[in-house]
Amino acid sequence: MTFNPDAITQDLVWLVEIEVALRLEDVAWIGAGSSYPDCYYVAHPEGKPSRVKQCLKSTGGIVTYAPDMADLATCQTTPSSWYWDGANLYVHTSTGDPPDAGGGSGSGSGSGGGSGSNMFLINSYFWENISDRPVDLFVDSIWHPYRPLLDPSSIADLSFEATQFSTGGITQSFGSVRALNGDGYWDSRLAVYVYEGKRIIVKFGKYGDAYADYVKLFDGYTGGITWRDESVEFDIEDPRRFQE
Amino acid sequence: MLNIKLPKTRYNTTTYANLEVRADGAPIPIAYGDLHGVIPICIDETIFKYKLAGHAIHAIDMIKNVEKTLVLGSDYSVGPGVAEFTLSSTPYLKALTLYYFVIDGSYGPSGSNYVSFKRPGGAGYPDGNLFTINAGGLWTSVPASDLHYRISGKANLGDQEVVKVNTTSYSTSLGIGLNDDPARTRLAQSFITGADAYYLTRVSLWTKRHGNVTGNLRITILSEAGAPVGTGEIRVGVQSMLQAINTNDVWHKYVMYFPLQNQEASLICNIEGANKTIGLPPPAAGATIIDGANVLEDLVVTRLGKTTAGLLDATALANFKTKRTQEIVAYVDRDTTFGEIVGKLESSLLFKFVPLHDGTYAPTVYEADTVEVRPHFFDEHFLSFSMQHDFAAVKTIVKVKYDENPGNNEFKVTEADSDVARFVYGVEDTLEVETYLKTEANAATLAADYLGMYETPPLEITFEIRGYGLNLIPGRDKVKITRTRAAYAGGALSGVLFRITKITKKPGTASTEIVAVLDTQTY
Numbered sequence: 077m078t079f080n081p082d083a084i085t086q087d088l089v090w091l092v093e094i095e096v097a098l099r100l101e102d103v104a105w106i107g108a109g110s111s112y113p114d115c116y117y118v119a120h121p122e123g124k125p126s127r128v129k130q131c132l133k134s135t136g137g138i139v140t141y142a143p144d145m146a147d148l149a150t151c152q153t154t155p156s157s158w159y160w161d162g163a164n165l166y167v168h169t170s171t172g173d174p175p176d177a178g179g180g181s182g183s184g185s186g187s188g189g190g191s192g193s194n195m196f197l198i199n200s201y202f203w204e205n206i207s208d209r210p211v212d213l214f215v216d217s218i219w220h221p222y223r224p225l226l227d228p229s230s231i232a233d234l235s236f237e238a239t240q241f242s243t244g245g246i247t248q249s250f251g252s253v254r255a256l257n258g259d260g261y262w263d264s265r266l267a268v269y270v271y272e273g274k275r276i277i278v279k280f281g282k283y284g285d286a287y288a289d290y291v292k293l294f295d296g297y298t299g300g301i302t303w304r305d306e307s308v309e310f311d312i313e314d315p316r317r318f319q320e
Numbered sequence: 321m322l323n324i325k326l327p328k329t330r331y332n333t334t335t336y337a338n339l340e341v342r343a344d345g346a347p348i349p350i351a352y353g354d355l356h357g358v359i360p361i362c363i364d365e366t367i368f369k370y371k372l373a374g375h376a377i378h379a380i381d382m383i384k385n386v387e388k389t390l391v392l393g394s395d396y397s398v399g400p401g402v403a404e405f406t407l408s409s410t411p412y413l414k415a416l417t418l419y420y421f422v423i424d425g426s427y428g429p430s431g432s433n434y435v436s437f438k439r440p441g442g443a444g445y446p447d448g449n450l451f452t453i454n455a456g457g458l459w460t461s462v463p464a465s466d467l468h469y470r471i472s473g474k475a476n477l478g479d480q481e482v483v484k485v486n487t488t489s490y491s492t493s494l495g496i497g498l499n500d501d502p503a504r505t506r507l508a509q510s511f512i513t514g515a516d517a518y519y520l521t522r523v524s525l526w527t528k529r530h531g532n533v534t535g536n537l538r539i540t541i542l543s544e545a546g547a548p549v550g551t552g553e554i555r556v557g558v559q560s561m562l563q564a565i566n567t568n569d570v571w572h573k574y575v576m577y578f579p580l581q582n583q584e585a586s587l588i589c590n591i592e593g594a595n596k597t598i599g600l601p602p603p604a605a606g607a608t609i610i611d612g613a614n615v616l617e618d619l620v621v622t623r624l625g626k627t628t629a630g631l632l633d634a635t636a637l638a639n640f641k642t643k644r645t646q647e648i649v650a651y652v653d654r655d656t657t658f659g660e661i662v663g664k665l666e667s668s669l670l671f672k673f674v675p676l677h678d679g680t681y682a683p684t685v686y687e688a689d690t691v692e693v694r695p696h697f698f699d700e701h702f703l704s705f706s707m708q709h710d711f712a713a714v715k716t717i718v719k720v721k722y723d724e725n726p727g728n729n730e731f732k733v734t735e736a737d738s739d740v741a742r743f744v745y746g747v748e749d750t751l752e753v754e755t756y757l758k759t760e761a762n763a764a765t766l767a768a769d770y771l772g773m774y775e776t777p778p779l780e781i782t783f784e785i786r787g788y789g790l791n792l793i794p795g796r797d798k799v800k801i802t803r804t805r806a807a808y809a810g811g812a813l814s815g816v817l818f819r820i821t822k823i824t825k826k827p828g829t830a831s832t833e834i835v836a837v838l839d840t841q842t843y
Contacts, residue, residue, distance in 0.1 A: 097744060131743035138743055197743045263811035272711040272777050273745040297746075300711035300777065303807035313711065318746045 087283040090208045090228040091290060092253055094277075094298060094310070095126055097270040100165075100198040105175045112152040114172040120165035122202045124218075128158040131197040132170060139170055158200075165200060199270075206255055213287040225261060227307065230254030231278060231293075250296070250312035253278065262308045266301060273318065274298050276310065321631075321681075322659030324624055326350060327652055329374045336363040346653075348374035349726075350623060351403075351593035353610045353649035353758060354381075357727040358589045360405070368407035369399065370587065375622070376401030378592035378608040386586045395579055410477065410578050411520040411541040413513045420542040421469075421523055422453070424506040425499050425565070426535035433531035434500040437507065438468040438571050441492030445485070445511065450496070453506035460503075467509045468493065468526050473518035477580050481521050485511050493571075495528060498537075508542075520578055527566050527574040537565055539576050588727055593650075594618055599628060600641045610758070612648050612669045613641035616662070616683060624658060636674075636682035643685045644669040647758040651726035668755035670769060670843040672795040684796045686843045689817065695790065696800040696815070703784040703831055707807045709777040715751040716741040718770040722755050722763035734760055736767035738775035745776075769843070779808075779838040781818055789832035794820045799836055 100118060108115035128141040142157040151159040151168050159166040167175055178195040207222035214220075231253055253276065255262065265271075276298045281290035299313030327347040333339050340362040351358070351373040360370035360383075372380070380398060383390040383405065390396050396405045413419055425435060439450065444466040451459045471485040499505050523539055566574045592608040599617040603609065609618055617637065620626050628637070646669060652661065662673045674682045716738050721731035731754065741747060751774060757763045781801065792799075798819045806813040818836035825832050 099744060129743070131739050133739050136737070136739055136742070197739055199744060260805055260811060263805055263807055264809070266709070266807035267809045267811075270744055272709055273714070273747060298711075301709040301807075303707040303709075305705070305805055308807075311711070317749070 088280055089211055089283050089285075089290075090226055090231070091211075091213075091222060091279040091281075092206050092226050092255075092276065093279070094204045094271060095201050095275040096122075096204045097199045097201050097274060098122060098268070099270065100200055101176060101194045101196055103176065107174075108148060108152075108166055112148050112166075114155070114168050115148060115152050115159070115166050116169075116174050117161075117164040117166040118175075119163065120160070120200065121163075122200070124160045124162075125158065125165060125200040125202055127201040128165070128167060129199050129201070130156065130167075130169060130175075133195060133197065137170075141167065167198065169196060169198075171195075201274075204269075204271075209283070211283070213290075215287050223261070225255045225257075227254045227256060230309070250299075250314065252309045252311045254307050254309045256306070257304065257308045258306055262303065266303060266308070271298055271301055271310065273313065276312065321624070321626075322657060322662065324658045326619075326623055326656055326658055326661065327374055328623065331361060331363065331371075338364040338366050340365055347655055349651055349653035350374060350619075351377055351591060351651050352615050352618070352756075353593050353608065353647065354590075355593060355649055355651050355726055356590045356723075357725040358591055358651060359727045360587055360589055363404070368409045369404060370407070371404045372589060372591055373403040373593065375403065375594055377403045378595050378606075380405060380589055380591050382590040384588060408579050410580055413473070413518055413520055413541075415513055415515055415517045417513050417543065418510060419513065420451075420508045420510045421471075422506055422508045422540045422542055423498060423525075424538050424540075425533075426538070427499060427533050427565075429499050429502055429505070430531070430533070431500050433533040434497050435533055435537065435565055436495035436497045436500070436528050436530060438526035438528070439465060439494050439496055440468060440487065440490035441494055442490065444468060444487040444490055445509075446488070447512040448510040451508040451510070452496075452504045453508060454503045455505045459508065462496070465496075467496075467507070469509060470524040471511065471520060472522045472524070473520045475516060475518050477519055484514065484518055484520075497530070500530070519580075521580065522575055522577045524573055524575045526571045527568070528571050529565065529567055529569045533565060535565055537574075537576070594622070597622065600638065610647050610649075611641065612644050612646070612665050612671075612756075613637060613683070615648055615650065615756075616640075616665065616673075619658060619661065631680055633676060633680045633682035636684055640669075640671055640683040640685055643687070644671060646762040648756045649723060649758045650756045651724070653726060664754060664756055667753050668757050668766070670766070672843075674793055674795045676793060677791060682796065686819075689798065694800075695792075696802065697783070697785065698802050699804055701785050702803070703786065705781065705783040705803065708780045708782070709807075710780055711745070711777045713774055713778050714741050714745050714747055714776065715749050715771065715774040716745075716747055717750040718767040718774070719750055719752045720755060720757070720763040720767040720770075721753065722757040722760070724754075724756075732760065732763070734763045734767055736764065736771045738771050741771075741775040773841050773843065776841075778841040780821075780835060781837075782833065782835050784826075784831050784833045786831055788825050788827075788830070789823050789834065792820055792823055792834070794823050796820075798839060799834065 103118050105116040105118050108117055131138045139156050142154055145151040145157050145159040148159050151157050151166055155168055156170045157168050169175055175196055175198045178193045205220055205222045206225045208226045208228045210224045211222045212219050278294040279290040279292050296315045297313045297318050299311035302309040327350050329348045331339055331343045331346050331348055343361040358372055360372050363369055363371045396407050398405045443464045450462040450465040450467055453459050468487050472481050473484040474481050498507050566572055594609050595606050596603050596609050596614055598621050600613050609615055617628055620628055671683050671685045674684045676682055718736045720734050723732045798817050801813045801816050803813040817839035819839050819842040820834055820836045822835035
């Protein structure tokens with residue numbers, strides 16, 4: 077049944093999806109074998125990436141890899157591509173060099189610098205899904221569990237205003253999204269993954285609806301993060317700050 | 321102390337009666353370091369005297385106008401404390417006015433080694449007269465006598481030069497010696513200008529050398545309200561012309577050219593600022609101050625009139641001096657405060673001017689710890705604890721402005737650029753830092769240092785503890801944190817160093833709130 081947002085009921089479900097980045101330039105990549113000399117892989121327990129991007133530091137050029145090749149052989153013949161085998165992420169860089177070429181000196185903290193003298197910066201992205209109650213939603217042919225960590229009362233007002241006359245421009249204000257952290261779920265994740273400056277989508281719908289029936293409330297970017305023992309607050313940033 | 325206004329002195333027409341109009345009320349600058357492009361202020365438009373700073377400076381390295389670099393001696397002379405100079409301007413003669421040119425030589429009185437000047441057998445110029453001037457400055461007219469001379473000039477400096485005054489023709493010629501007798505230590509010739517004013521560009525004379533005289537001759541143009549000329553001499557065009565003696569021992573034309581310049585609106589100078597007179601070495605006393613520690617000390621002592629003892633923490637100052645040796649240039653020619661100058665120095669040299677509890681200030685440089693840091697807080701100490709990733713602080717480009725041109729206030733700029741901030745965080749924010757740095761190399765290093773701190777979100781903690789924060793000082797002191805849960809690698813903090821940026825003491829709850837930043841992300 078299609079969700080009608082004007083007929084709000086007690087069965088509302090709130091979803092928050094954040095496209096988290098994982099910095100991969102400093103991890104130990106493994107050659108995919110002599111048949112695929114330009115492909116390298118690494119375990120990717122986060123699941124199938126939503127995107128993989130590369131920055132060639134010598135030029136500053138940023139490339140989004142061609143998504144999920146049909147097989148490793150296709151990845152081998154396609155520079156700037158990736159392939160997911162269900163457990164490992166394979167990449168073929170734009171130059172064919174190993175993703176960790178240059179031997180960087182990473183900090184070991186996902187949000188803490190690194191990259192050193194690496195030839196590339198490489199990020200994989202995946203969606204972190206949370207909701208205000210346990211739900212599994214069928215998205216892109218896969219069932220996605222949504223962790224019940226969202227505090228929907230924390231979703232603050234979002235305002236958008238077009239100013240008039242001489243001042244010009246658009247003013248926007250943004251709130252934040254708070255997630256529960258009583259079990260320490262976010263403790264190490266905030267260090268391992270990059271949550272700042274990432275796509276965040278807030279949706280709501282009726283419990284039991286299909287994913288396609290959920291209504292998008294907001295699609296923007298995260299900003300700063302405040303961590304406490306009991307909760308984590310993701311600020312929402314003005315999307316005009318971002319270049320994507 | 322931070323709010324004390326600098327510079328402390330201003331140009332005004334009480335002190336400088338003939339000040340150029342645009343400078344009236346402007347601050348008299350403070351100058352440090354090797355400054356290029358300083359525009360001098362004319363403090364006396366009648367004699368073309370200029371001022372560069374409100375204090376003695378080490379040197380004027382160069383003065384140039386739109387056409388050429390001026391030469392010390394012939395084009396300008398340097399005044400007291402080297403911070404002032406006076407142009408050797410072209411004498412500008414008014415119409416229908418009586419003037420004198422006065423000749424003297426650099427050689428001593430001698431009846432055998434001297435220079436003589438040709439003169440007609442009678443009066444050669446109806447509107448003037450020849451004078452001798454003795455060692456006591458007494459002028460004596462030589463009746464019905466003139467020098468043989470010619471004066472050339474231009475109505476405008478760019479015009480063609482024409483003869484303005486010329487001796488009439490005569491049949492017999494005589495000579496008159498200069499400094500061959502104590503009664504003739506100088507010679508003077510009066511003349512009257514014509515219907516139009518003009519710039520005097522040259523004086524031509526006819527001279528003869530006697531014996532082995534060597535040295536220079538000098539001509540000074542004078543005007544005077546009433547004869548005889550004496551203590552009331554007024555120079556027209558400040559500097560006298562000085563030129564080597566002609567070596568001919570027969571009558572020979574001798575021409576002295578005056579510099580073709582008047583009051584300059586387009587003068588620029590390269591100078592070396594305040595000398596070191598106090599405090600920390602190097603540089604040696606008398607040399608130019610070019611480092612931050614000596615600038616700081618000089619500001620406190622010389623510009624603010626205070627003493628460093630009891631005001632600047634000696635140990636911290638000495639350490640600042642050792643660790644921050646980058647070359648500094650500062651030309652403070654706008655109203656500012658001591659605090660603003662210190663703030664810009666802090667940005668330039670990555671240190672903090674930390675106020676201590678005993679009333680002194682410690683110029684504190686970031687350093688890795690060599691001794692155990694106190695205090696060390698554990699789980700049981702925290703009344704509250706949070707961590708923030710300050711995403712607003714992330715910068716992709718750091719633009720360091722350095723070596724400001726004092727003339728047009730334009731900076732040189734160098735940039736550092738972060739692929740990490742652009743690629744990983746997707747932002748293009750720029751941090752602009754205005755500095756007193758002199759060299760591109762130091763500015764580039766500073767830009768890279770800033771980028772190292774801001775290309776990822778600085779990790780900040782805020783926590784509350786019991787008590788009143790001991791004697792902790794923000795900006796200087798650090799704390800070590802051990803916590804079983806944290807948004808950090810491994811999900812915990814184990815003896816991780818943070819530098820305190822803010823302390824709030826709360827008497828109502830007998831507690832203290834502390835804000836600190838991950839030690840490696842501060843300076």
